[in-house]
Amino acid sequence: MATGNQARKSLFSILLRVALLLLVAGALIAFFFGEAIAGYSDVGTGYAARQACGCVYIAGQDIDSCYADLTPDMWPIWLSQDADAQSVSASIPLIASEEATYREGYGCVLEPYSR
Known part of the structure; x- marks a missing residue:
């Protein structure tokens, strides 16, 4: 025993x-x-950042309602908003991260292209 x-x-x-x-x-x-x-992951976070940026700064919706614009298989993506910079970041922790910034006349542009 x-x-x-x-x-x-x-x-x-x-x-x-x-x-x-x-x-x-x-x-x-x-x-x-x-x-x-x-x-x-890079493509998914870029797409999510751009969609969420348009959702917030063009459509005027809350960041939490922007998750509905993503497909169900994008569940690991986290969205965050920087109101001062008018940008939205999408990330999959420890794997990928992208940022989209709203620019007047251009709409939402992924960060490497907004400079």
Whole structure:
């Protein structure tokens, strides 16, 4: 019959193995699909930033209502607004980030092109 210490060691061993398995699986996914994930993330955040910028500064809506303009598979994207700079940032944490700025006469422009 297992004692309390043996049960805890067994549980710790199982959790350690599961964590190691998840780490290895994540590393394999990043190795084989990292470039595709980064590419799709850059395009998705750029699209979301531009859409949300138009939603806020052209349509005059609240930033929280702009999530409805995105497709359901864009759920990991976070939107944030900088009212002083009239810009909206879209990001997937630790993966990709883009910013769109409203310019009079041009509309919403992605940040590398607004300078």
